[in-house]
Amino acid sequence: MRPTSRPAAFWLVAAAFTVTMLGTTLPTPLYGIYQAELRFSTLMVTVVFATYAAGVLAALLLTGHVSDEVGRRRALLPGLALSMLSSVVFLVAHDLALLFVGRLLSGLSAGVVTGTATAALVDLAGSRNTGRGSLVATVVQMGGLGVGPLLAGALAESAPAALRLPYAVHLGLLVLVTAGVWRIPEPVEGATGRLRLRVTRPTIPQEMRGTFTRAAIAGFAGFAVLGLFTAVSPAFLSELLDVTSLALEGGVIFAVFAASAAGQILLVPRLGRASLPLGCAGLVAGMLLLTTGFAMRSFQLLVAGGLVAGLGQGLSFRAGLSAVNAEAPAEHRAEVASTFFVVLYVALSLPVIGVGLAADLFGLRAAGIAFGLLVAALAGSVLAALLRARTSRTGASRTS
Numbered sequence: 001m002r003p004t005s006r007p008a009a010f011w012l013v014a015a016a017f018t019v020t021m022l023g024t025t026l027p028t029p030l031y032g033i034y035q036a037e038l039r040f041s042t043l044m045v046t047v048v049f050a051t052y053a054a055g056v057l058a059a060l061l062l063t064g065h066v067s068d069e070v071g072r073r074r075a076l077l078p079g080l081a082l083s084m085l086s087s088v089v090f091l092v093a094h095d096l097a098l099l100f101v102g103r104l105l106s107g108l109s110a111g112v113v114t115g116t117a118t119a120a121l122v123d124l125a126g127s128r129n130t131g132r133g134s135l136v137a138t139v140v141q142m143g144g145l146g147v148g149p150l151l152a153g154a155l156a157e158s159a160p161a162a163l164r165l166p167y168a169v170h171l172g173l174l175v176l177v178t179a180g181v182w183r184i185p186e187p188v189e190g191a192t193g194r195l196r197l198r199v200t201r202p203t204i205p206q207e208m209r210g211t212f213t214r215a216a217i218a219g220f221a222g223f224a225v226l227g228l229f230t231a232v233s234p235a236f237l238s239e240l241l242d243v244t245s246l247a248l249e250g251g252v253i254f255a256v257f258a259a260s261a262a263g264q265i266l267l268v269p270r271l272g273r274a275s276l277p278l279g280c281a282g283l284v285a286g287m288l289l290l291t292t293g294f295a296m297r298s299f300q301l302l303v304a305g306g307l308v309a310g311l312g313q314g315l316s317f318r319a320g321l322s323a324v325n326a327e328a329p330a331e332h333r334a335e336v337a338s339t340f341f342v343v344l345y346v347a348l349s350l351p352v353i354g355v356g357l358a359a360d361l362f363g364l365r366a367a368g369i370a371f372g373l374l375v376a377a378l379a380g381s382v383l384a385a386l387l388r389a390r391t392s393r394t395g396a397s398r399t400s
Contacts (some may be wrong), residue, residue, distance in 0.1 A: 009184035010124040010133075014140045016076060016177040017117035020083050021144025022151065023170050024052060024110050027090065027103070028230050029153040029250045032238055033163060038096055042235055042364065046356030048099050049231035053349035055107020056114075060341055063112050071186045072120035079112030080178045087167040087174065114141065123187035138264050138318070146257030149230070153250020162246070202339040208327040212336070214382050215320030216343045218280050221378040222260075222313030223347040225283065228371060229256045229306060231352040232359070239364055241299045252303055256310040263314025268322075275319035277386045282312020283379035291372035294365055305372075312379070317344075351375075 004012060027034075031045050067075035086105035089098055118137040125133035155169065156162035204212050233253060237243035263282075268275045286309025293301030321340065328336040351371065358367035 004180070004183045004185065006124050006126075006185060006187075009187075010121060010136075012177065012180035012184055013072075013076070013117055013120045013124065014136055016080060016181050017113060017121070017137065018140040018144040018147075019170070019173045019177050020080065020109055020113045020117075021141050022148040023083050023087060023174070024106050025145050025148030025230055025253070026152045026166050026170055027099075028149040028253055029234055029246045030156060030163060030166070031231075032234050032246075033156070034099065035235075037163075038099075040096060041356070042232060042359040043353070043356035044096070045235065046231050046352045048096070048103055049227070050349035050353050051100050051103040052107040052110070053227075053345045055104045055109075056111040056345050056348075057107075057342060059108045059111020060115070060338060060345070063115075066112075067116040067119055072116055072123065073181065073184055073186050075116040076113060076120065076181050077178065079109050079116060080174060080181065082106075082109035082112065084171060084174050084178070087171040090167040091164055091171070093163075120187055135265065139261060142257050142261035142264065142314075145230075146254040146261070149250035149253040150247075151250070153246040153248070157245060157247040202342060203336055204339060205329055205336070208324070208336075211323050211327050212340070214385055215276070215324050216340060217378055218276060218283070218316040218382045219320050219340065219344050220347040221283050221375045221382075222279070222309075222316050223344045224351040224371075224375055224378075225286070225306075225309045225313055226256070226260070227348040227352040228355060229253050232355055232364075233306075235359075236294070236302070236364060236368060237299075240294070240297055240368075241302070243299065252306065255303065256306040259307045259310030260314035260317070263311040264318040265314075267311075267315055268318045271315070273319075275315045276323065277383055279312045279314070279316030279319060280379045280383035280386070282315060283309055284312075284376045284383065286310070286312055287372040287376035287379070291369050291376070294368035294372065297365075309375075316379070316382075 031048075034040075035042075035045060063075070082105050086102050086109060089102035089105060093099055093102060118134070118141075121137045122133035125136075151169070152166040155166045159165050230253060234246075234249045237249050237252065243249060263279065271278060286305045286307070288305075289301055289308055290305030292298070293303075293305055321337070324336060324340050351374075355367045355371050358370060
């Protein structure tokens, strides 16, 4: 059997990346059904969700270097196998323990596939077109994350076996893309095939700590927003706003990820250095709209806040990552990027657990308002620091 051509392999890897990311957000609109059937609290919903982030962090820290050593294809296949196992567990899940297992496996698969697939797309695009690989990686990652809730919500709303069919469909898609990845050529020349697991040590060189801190705080705020929408937004929509359509819940979450992708892909190349401050401003504005939506119980304001915040998250994330990569010394670039993503996945988990705890103690409405104000304050602090730094540079240039 002849190996797949490199152009075809590029799109097979992109498809595998999309399907894996799709699976990580598939349970989002279904949490309300699980909650009703298994009788657990909003806090437990957020803890189940955060288990995914724990799996991603473990995979990033332990396997971030693996595909450089054993090859992209050999690292992708176990990542896809973990995603399959996750869907199988969700297919048979009948208690809370299996939900935890399914989410942990989903996180491990995402941690393995994200870095490996991104690197494989860059490799397969060729040395003259690395930007194309990075762009496609961004599109398929955010697209997959957004399509997951949309697909699960639509299937659960209109088809039987709401807690089974979405995972059966996902499992079928995984079988197809895994068969395709099995045949791709290995993009990395000289991969030894020898696996050496080691923990990637978080590293922030002294000379770039200011840039890293600003980018990380903005990224933390943005990913906390994504965590809120992918963990507890169905609870907000159903309990506060009486939205009972699972398809609509999935559509709202999809819209937030679509706005993030639009910010990263369409606006950052045009806005350049202004992307990070404008992204922080978008997060502040979006959170104020979201907070007002919670206070007034307004579906329109909640959606508007999600869209504006999603756009701000996309801008601040890509601009912050670009700034960190640009200033990181070449010999520490991978370690710095890994540290940056560790911060982001902590942001994806811990704040939403806080929201779940606050919701159980004070109610969903109060928890949502407090979350919105806290994220607005974090993003506002980065915006203020960026404006101060710009003022200082302007003053120094005038006096010189």
